[in-house]
Amino acid sequence: MNVRCRGIYTTALTRRFLDADHDVVAASDPIRERFDADFGADPHDVTIETTDDRQGVGVTGDPDAVAGVVDNLDLTRDTFVWPAPAARDAVFDARVTETLGSGAVCDLGDATGFLPFGNVDAHVEVGDDVRVQVTDPAPPWADRRPVLDGAIRVRAGPATLVRGDSGITVDTYDDEAGRELAGMTDLLGIEPPDGWGLVWAAAATEADMGSLETALDRAVDRAERLEATLDSTVDPPRRLAAPAATTWVWFGREARFALDADRRAVTTTMPGHHRVKAASDEASRAVDLVEALGTAGGDDDFPFEAVTDVFGPVAGDSVRLDHGKPDGRRIVLGRAEVVDRDPDGTLTLRREMTAGGTYDALGVSREAGDVAITKVREGRWWYPTVYRDADGERKGTYVNVCTPVECFPDAVRYVDLHVDVVKGPAGEVRRVDDDELDDAVDAGLVSEDLAEKARTVASSLEGAL
Incomplete structure (x- = not known):
C-alpha cells in the first residue's frame, strides 16, 4: 500500500514501511536524501502525521490499509493503539x-x-x-x-471534491502551474459528480498524469458512494x-528508543533522539543541530541530565502530572513544583492538596494543609507519593505502577497500569487494583506482556516496602 508520512518519527517509520514492502509516497526532501529508494507521487492509501504534542501519530486512510500499517507501528509493550470513534472525514x-x-x-x-x-x-x-x-x-x-x-468533502491524495461547489480550483500560489493543471484535468476524461467541485492540492502540480487520474478516479468513486447516503x-x-478510518498510536519511552534504533540504521541519530524531540519544538531543533554538527555521540546512554539542564524541568519549575489511562484518556493530577533533582535523575515534586474526600486506597481523609511529595525518575516503571499533614506527619504512601516515566519540560507523562502498592499510616502494605489490570487485559487495552511486567514490578515493591 502507499503510505505518506510526516513529523518527527518519519525517518524511523519510513525504514519500517520499506522493510515491510509498503510504498512510501510524497516523501520530503530529507527523506529522499537519506534513503536509496524510489519514492513515487502516487495517491496515498494511508497518511501518518505526528500529533501536535509529539507523543504519537495519527493514522488515517482506507480502513483495511490503516489496520495493516498500524501493525508496523505497534513497536513495544508501551505502545498503545486506539481507533478513533470520530475519524477524519466521517x-x-x-x-x-x-x-x-x-x-x-x-x-x-x-x-x-x-x-x-x-x-x-x-x-x-x-x-x-x-x-x-x-x-x-x-x-x-x-x-x-x-x-x-x-x-x-471527499479526499483522495491531492484531489478533493467539495459538495455544493463547482469547477476546478488549484490550491497553489503558482498561477501558471495552476492554470496548466486545470487544463490537464480536462484531458483526464473524468467528471466529478453533479454538484461537486474539484480542488487540487499544490502537490498535484508536480504529479504525472497517471497519478492525477488515479486520485481523481478514487475521489469520484468515493463521492458517488457518499452521495447515496x-x-x-x-x-x-x-x-x-x-x-476513512483514523487510529491513534501513542509511543511510550521504550517505543521512542526503538524508533531511535530504526533511524540510526539510516542516518546519524543521538541517543534519545525521539525522546528529546517529543519534549518541545525548541528541544527538537537542538537535536537537529547536534546531529548536523556530527556531535551526536556514539554510546547508547540518553543524556538526561544535560537535556533537563537546558530544557527542564529543573528546581523551581512547575510541571503537570499527566496520568494516562490504557483506554487513551489523560487525567491531569494537578501541577507540582520541582523542588529538587538528585544526581541519579530523580525529580522531587511537591503539591499542596485541597481538603475533601480521601486518598485512594489509603482510606485517609484529605485535609487542608496536606502536602504530597512525589519522586519520579526517567525510565522507571513506578513512582511513589508520600502524603503528609500540616505538621509533617506521614499519612500514607501510594506507589503507582506505570509505563516508563518520561520527564518532559512541561509534564511528567506515563500510562497507569492499574495495579498499585500502598503503605498505610500504621505501616501496613497492601497491593491494590489487580482486578482492574486483569479487566484491562481482557478488554484488549493492555497486552499480557505489559501486564506481566506490571505484576512483577508490583511484587517487587511489596517486598521493598
Missing part, C-alpha cells in the same frame, strides 16, 4: 448540546465534536440537528474535541458514513 448527523463563544458542542453518538460557527452557514443553537463532517480528529489524550465542518433525513445522533 459524516455524522449531530445534535447541538451546548454553545460556546466560538462554536457549538455536538453529540455524535459515541463521541462529541466541536463545530466552529464559521464552519456552518446557518445559525445553530442548542437542540438543533446538523449534518457535519470531521475535519480534524483529536487523540483521546488531548484536551480538545474533534473539529467539525458543515461542508462535505446524503439524501436521507438528518436523524441524530448517528454516524452516517466513514469513508
Whole structure:
C-alpha cells in the first residue's frame, strides 16, 4: 500500500514501511536524501502525521490499509493503539448540546465534536440537528474535541471534491502551474459528480498524469458512494458514513528508543533522539543541530541530565502530572513544583492538596494543609507519593505502577497500569487494583506482556516496602 508520512518519527517509520514492502509516497526532501529508494507521487492509501504534542501519530486512510500499517507501528509493550470513534472525514448527523463563544458542542453518538460557527452557514443553537463532517480528529489524550465542518468533502491524495461547489480550483500560489493543471484535468476524461467541485492540492502540480487520474478516479468513486447516503433525513445522533478510518498510536519511552534504533540504521541519530524531540519544538531543533554538527555521540546512554539542564524541568519549575489511562484518556493530577533533582535523575515534586474526600486506597481523609511529595525518575516503571499533614506527619504512601516515566519540560507523562502498592499510616502494605489490570487485559487495552511486567514490578515493591 502507499503510505505518506510526516513529523518527527518519519525517518524511523519510513525504514519500517520499506522493510515491510509498503510504498512510501510524497516523501520530503530529507527523506529522499537519506534513503536509496524510489519514492513515487502516487495517491496515498494511508497518511501518518505526528500529533501536535509529539507523543504519537495519527493514522488515517482506507480502513483495511490503516489496520495493516498500524501493525508496523505497534513497536513495544508501551505502545498503545486506539481507533478513533470520530475519524477524519466521517459524516455524522449531530445534535447541538451546548454553545460556546466560538462554536457549538455536538453529540455524535459515541463521541462529541466541536463545530466552529464559521464552519456552518446557518445559525445553530442548542437542540438543533446538523449534518457535519470531521475535519480534524483529536487523540483521546488531548484536551480538545474533534473539529467539525458543515461542508462535505471527499479526499483522495491531492484531489478533493467539495459538495455544493463547482469547477476546478488549484490550491497553489503558482498561477501558471495552476492554470496548466486545470487544463490537464480536462484531458483526464473524468467528471466529478453533479454538484461537486474539484480542488487540487499544490502537490498535484508536480504529479504525472497517471497519478492525477488515479486520485481523481478514487475521489469520484468515493463521492458517488457518499452521495447515496446524503439524501436521507438528518436523524441524530448517528454516524452516517466513514469513508476513512483514523487510529491513534501513542509511543511510550521504550517505543521512542526503538524508533531511535530504526533511524540510526539510516542516518546519524543521538541517543534519545525521539525522546528529546517529543519534549518541545525548541528541544527538537537542538537535536537537529547536534546531529548536523556530527556531535551526536556514539554510546547508547540518553543524556538526561544535560537535556533537563537546558530544557527542564529543573528546581523551581512547575510541571503537570499527566496520568494516562490504557483506554487513551489523560487525567491531569494537578501541577507540582520541582523542588529538587538528585544526581541519579530523580525529580522531587511537591503539591499542596485541597481538603475533601480521601486518598485512594489509603482510606485517609484529605485535609487542608496536606502536602504530597512525589519522586519520579526517567525510565522507571513506578513512582511513589508520600502524603503528609500540616505538621509533617506521614499519612500514607501510594506507589503507582506505570509505563516508563518520561520527564518532559512541561509534564511528567506515563500510562497507569492499574495495579498499585500502598503503605498505610500504621505501616501496613497492601497491593491494590489487580482486578482492574486483569479487566484491562481482557478488554484488549493492555497486552499480557505489559501486564506481566506490571505484576512483577508490583511484587517487587511489596517486598521493598
